[in-house]
Amino acid sequence: MDLLRNLGSAAVSSLVQKSGLNLPFTLGEKNTYFEGRTIWTLHDATKRDDGSAVSVFVFNANQPPRKNLLPFAKNALRKLRTVRHPDVLKFIDAVENDSMVYIMTERVTPLGQAIRDKSGAGREDWIIWGLQRISTALAFVNDSCVSTHGNVRQDSIFVSPSGEWKLGGFELLSSIKDDSAVLYTLGSLLPDANRFTSPEVKRGGWSTLKELQPSAADSFSLGLLIYTVFNPDEGLPPTANPPHPPPTPASRGNIPNTIFNMYKGLLIPTASVRLSPAAFLEAGMSQTGSGFFASNPYVRICTGLDQFNVSNEAEKNVLLRTLREASPNLPPEFASHRVLPTLVSALDFGATAQAILPIVLQLGVHAPPSHYSSIVLAPVTKLFASPDRGTRMALLEHLPQYIDKLDNKTVTDKVWPHLQTGFADTIAVIREATVKSIGLLYPKLNDRIMNNDLLRHLAKMQMDPEAAIRTNTCILLGRIAPALGYNTKKKVLVPAFARSLKDPFVHARVAGIMAFMATIDCFDAEDAATKVIPCISSTLIDREKLVRDQAFKAVELFVKKLETHAASMPETALNADGQPNTILPVSSQNAIVNSAAGAAGALAGWAMSSLGKKLAPGDLQSNMAPLSADRPASAPPPMNGSSSTSSSMAGPSHTTLSPTPSTLSSPAFSSNLGKPRGMQLGATKRTNPVDAWASSDLLDSTDNTDDWGAFSSVPASKASVPSASPSAADDLMELFDDWSPFANPPSSAPPVSANSSFGFDGTGFSTPVLTPTPMKPLSTPVLNPTPVNRMSSIAAPLNSPGSLPPPMVPIPVDKATELARRKEERKQRIAMLKEQKKQSAVRP
Structure with a gap:
């Protein structure tokens, strides 16, 4: 069969080349089903202008038996050009000469072929809908055009890609005002025309139609068409042949009972009392009685779509409800080519977009993959620019249905710029939906957005008044953590999760702990020991059992990770000469501390002695002194309410210690003590992991106008010592819960407890302790290298x-x-x- 189709296409192309015609299309395969059924040969073709799919009807009069049929082809072309109706075959272009006629129309399939391939429960509804379209077209031809079609049969009807029936076969279409029309003079020459004609034509010839109504012959042919489409394998009914007996219930075959009575009226042998196509259509569309057209789901949907733009809100809601109910059973071609284009065009109206969008996405699954982007994605993506909150909410709620179809460039260039405005929306529901949508969108965002813009918005979301939004933000950070850059992960994750651990909402604290556990692979052993575990440890004594239980599981998980790492470390750090690779600040550190109290005292003494060795006399300043005018931009601003007792006398300046117990007890802190202003709070970024949430290289170092400080508006707190009461947790959140290096730092850190572990609380990596144990004052807390007696x-x-x-x-x-x-x-x-x-x- 493929060989015959190719040979046929080659023969037509050869004839076109010989004729010298310049065709506006490229012929494709020939439809073998349609071959020999009419005077035409049907080809699939492609329009040269835009590459769209079309159909081409070809008539070749070069063969002697077909030369007499040329007037029919010419008449069909002439009438198809002038008769324009939605239910008539759409004419696009034509080429003709003395022997060839080419008619280019919309892409269609012969009705007989479509019925043969149609199956399923919706087949009967589809046929009834098709008959309604053909009845509408015949009523237009008979009444508006005052013409007779004369060739109504199955082979004169075609099906568009949307499943709609289109009336064609205009070979005999003639106006009753034209006495020399083809219908009256050459009607009998058309192949098989007499099989489908009315009884009066069979008795007196085609000229008898001049004295009758234009619909007389078409009404009888419409009745035969109804029987044919419902009984495709039965041939014509007995009524088609003399003596034209009336139809009986036994002879109706598969014709529905609701149509059968009207069907009998179309086949009345007497033309004067025969039911016209217009009357048949009116009876079917009646809201009372049988109403076989009005009750059809396809008819209701198409009628509503045609009148959608002029309907009121109630009528639109009825149509949309009908579409939602019928969408699972709608044929794919009908949904994608008939319903979707109308609904997509209505998306521009913001008031109904939120109701239409779910149906568009639901029906969009039926669209061909090659056309999904143009049919569905393009208009949906455009909606992200809509200011209507209902539309934006619908877009975010149904994002899972179309996110897989969006490419990375579309998300970055067209979706993200409008989506990010939802983070700052005044409606909490929009903010929460925006946060949740990032979980689906982030794989399609570029590195700049992921490691910069997105984190800026999430930093604000962790300070949102709504507890659910803060919790979901923490969960989102845990999900997107593996996709962040290496430096970003090291500087952002710990402070971000640490903030959640201090949230007053219990589930936010649980989310912070679980986020630490989910991102365990993002932390190396050093960060796990010095940052993560100290942060989680404060929740081991949380007031809520749910938090405590999860915290113990998290600590156990990280301890196992450290145990595995420690097992792979060497037993000693001595070099080949037996000397240590690094020299500790004081000799007492070489000894093993056997008690927790001794560890706290040793750490405190080591910190104080190392300060005097590493800080130059000119750099010794009070840790409560305000920053001077030449303070570097990277250092945080001074605390409100801070006091200073620094001396203005000449000579080496001495550091004055505040009454607050010293917290400089971690070896990790000493790595930065030699820097200028080493005693200023916040001057060293690595002291507190919470500050690292914003002080990472994910920000543009030259852009000081859009830094994390813009999102941290917490006022500076006065210096205070954390209380041991349960209410102290809230104060500690204000002191330590700041992501920005430009925000006000806490005036003092929590005191070192005698039971604290190495680096806990002294480094600033831990969350606030609810029950701090006061440490005894040091005997000589003097920072001058030469102590004064x-x-x-x-x-x-x-x-x-x-x-x-x-x-x-x-x-x-x-x-x-x-x-x-x-x-x-x-x-x-x-x-x-x-x-x-x-x-x-x-x-x-």
Whole structure:
């Protein structure tokens, strides 16, 4: 069969080349089903202008038996050009000469072939809908055009890609006002025309139609068509032949009962009382009685679609409800080519877009894959620019249905710019839906958006007033973590999850712990030991059992990871000469600490002694002193309410310690102590992992206008010591829950507990402790490399008369003790002055 089709196409192409015609199409395969049924040969073709699919009807009069049929082909072309109706075969272009006629129409399939291939429960409804379309077309030809078709039969009807029936076969179509029309003069020459004609034509010839209504012959042919389409294998009914007996219930075959009575009226032998196509259509569309057309789902849908733009809201809602109910049973071709184009064109109206969009996506699955982008994706993507909240919400809710069809470029260029506005929406539902949508969209976002723009928005979402949004943001961060850049993961994940651990909403804290567990592969052993476990440890004593249980599981998981890593480490860090590779700050650190209290004291002593060795005298400043004017841009701003007791005297400046117990007890902190302003809070970014959420290289270092500080608007808190009461957790959140390096840092860190582990709380990596254990004051918390003895400072004036005592380093004592000390010093000074006066008086 393929060989015959190819030979036929080759023969036609050869004839076209010989004729010298310039065809606006490229002929394809020939339809073998249609071969020999009419005077035409049907070809699938492609339009040269735009490559669209078309059908071409070819008539070749070069063969002697077909030369007499040329007038029919010419008449069909002439009438098809002038008769335009939605239910008539759509004419596109034509080429003709003395022997060849080419008619290019929309892509169609012969009705007989479509019925043969049609199956399923909706076949009867589809046929009834088709008959309604043909009845509408015949009513138009008979009444509006005042013409007779004269060739109504199955081979004159074609099916479009949408499944709609189209009336063709205009070989005999003639106006009753034309006495020399083809219908009256040459009607009998058309092959098989007499088989489908009316009884009066069979008795008196085609000329008898001049005295009858234009619909007389077409009505009888329509009745025969009804029988044929419902009984495709039965041939014509007995009524078609003389003496034309009336149809009986036994002879109706598969014709539905609702149509049978009207069907009998079309086959009445007397033309004057025969039912016309217009009357048949009116009876079918009646809202009372049988109403076999009005009750048809296809008819209802098409009628609603045709009038959609002029319908009121109630009528639109009825149509949309009908579409939702019937969509599972609609033929794919009808849904994609008939329903979708109308609904897509209606998406531009914001008021109904939110109701139409779900149906468009539901029916879009029937669209051909090659056309899905143009039919569905293009208009849907355009809707992201709509300001209507209902439309945006519908887009986000149904994102799973079309996200797989979107390419990365479309998401980055057309979807993301409009989608990100949802993060700042004033409606919480929109913000939450926007956060959830990122879980589907992030694989299609580029690195710049993933590691910069998206994280900026998520930083704001973790401070959202809605607890559910904060929780979902943490869950989202855990999901997208593997897709982030290496540096971004190291600097963002710990502070982001740590913030969730301090959230007052219990499920947000659970989400933070589970996010740590889900992203365990994103942390190396060092980060797990120094950052992750300290952060999680504070939740081991959370007020909620759900949080505590999850925290213990998380710690166990990370400890196992560290155990595996520790097993692969060498037993010692000594080199080949037996010397350590690194020298510890003080010799006491070489000894093994056997108790937790000893570990805390050793860490504190090590931190204090190393400060004096690494900080230059000119760099020693008060940790409560405000930043000077030449403060580097990377350092955080000073705390509101902070105080300073720094001296302005000449010579080396001495650091004045606040009464707050020292927290500099971690070896990790000493790596940055040699930097300028090393004692300022927040001057070292690596001290607190929460600050790393924003101080990563994911931000543009030259862009200071759009940094994390823009999203952190928490006012600076006054310096305070964390309380041991349960209510202290909220204050600690304000002190430590800041992602931005430009936000105000806490005035003081929590005190080191005697039971704290190595690096916990002292490094700033941990979350606040609810029950801190006060640490005893250090014996000599002096940061000057050369400690000043108090008594020698007081006795100095005795050996140097007239000189003032050198500046002294205050001791962290309470106010009463300090007043007593100053009073005692004043007494001693007065006593010295009196003694000097006496000695000067005794001298000669």
